[in-house]
Amino acid sequence: MISLGAMFVHAKGRPFTALVMVPPQLTMKWCRECLLTLPRVRVFLIDGIRNGVGSNGHTGVNEVRLRNGRILREGLQTTLSDLRLRKKSKSARTRWAELCDCPAVFVVSRELAKLSYFWRHVYGAPRCGPFNGAIVNPDTGRPVLTQDDQLRRADFRKAKHSELLLPDEQANATKARRAMFSALWQADGSKVRRCAPMDFIGRHLKGFFDYGVRTKFMNLKEIRLKGPRWAP
Numbered sequence: 001m002i003s004l005g006a007m008f009v010h011a012k013g014r015p016f017t018a019l020v021m022v023p024p025q026l027t028m029k030w031c032r033e034c035l036l037t038l039p040r041v042r043v044f045l046i047d048g049i050r051n052g053v054g055s056n057g058h059t060g061v062n063e064v065r066l067r068n069g070r071i072l073r074e075g076l077q078t079t080l081s082d083l084r085l086r087k088k089s090k091s092a093r094t095r096w097a098e099l100c101d102c103p104a105v106f107v108v109s110r111e112l113a114k115l116s117y118f119w120r121h122v123y124g125a126p127r128c129g130p131f132n133g134a135i136v137n138p139d140t141g142r143p144v145l146t147q148d149d150q151l152r153r154a155d156f157r158k159a160k161h162s163e164l165l166l167p168d169e170q171a172n173a174t175k176a177r178r179a180m181f182s183a184l185w186q187a188d189g190s191k192v193r194r195c196a197p198m199d200f201i202g203r204h205l206k207g208f209f210d211y212g213v214r215t216k217f218m219n220l221k222e223i224r225l226k227g228p229r230w231a232p
Helices: 002-011 024-037 092-099 197-204 220-226
Strands: 017-022 042-046 061-067 070-078 104-109 119-121 162-165 180-183 185-187 211-214
Touching: 002 024, 002 211, 017 024, 024 042, 024 061, 024 070, 024 104, 042 070
Parallel strands: 017 104, 017 211, 042 104
Antiparallel strands: 042 061, 061 070, 119 185, 162 180
16 A cells, blocks of 8 residues: 555556566455545456467456456457557557546566576487587587586486577687576477567566556564564
């Protein structure tokens, strides 16, 4: 409620857009608190970015309303892909101002906001040559060295690995290769193709939101370890 009041006071009565990322068990509670706290506010729940229906039976961006103490998805239904389009307006933000002339709060679950594409490891395993049987970087064709050893096949399980390729030592510095980040993973096209909503917002909806709120749910053990000042 403090963050909601701070946004409303800072906006000075003008319409604004806010993005709120909360734990999954608090999404409906935040929607209810927004509708009860701010006047003339419209609350939208981001259910995903995929075109198909999600696991909860909903997709896209859905407006929610308070009916008899319950949060129901009623009203405007759109998608993040549609929000980024300006169509006949000057910008996407101007187009949204024409659709909604009051404060708008977009609530998204923390897990859903970071739910990105499936990925898989990428490395080479030569069957001949000086690195026969070793694990090599596809960008260089050489083994990936660590502080005391080199990466083995058993190291590629769940953790992502990468390598920073430094320029080669040459007499002419202008012909030396630039430092390059080499990722040893890539998107897995054989599984569900999806994009994390927060990645999509950061790339295609820059300047669309006026405020951002991120809440953290802490259990009793974390509160005892960090002290009472960290209590939610």
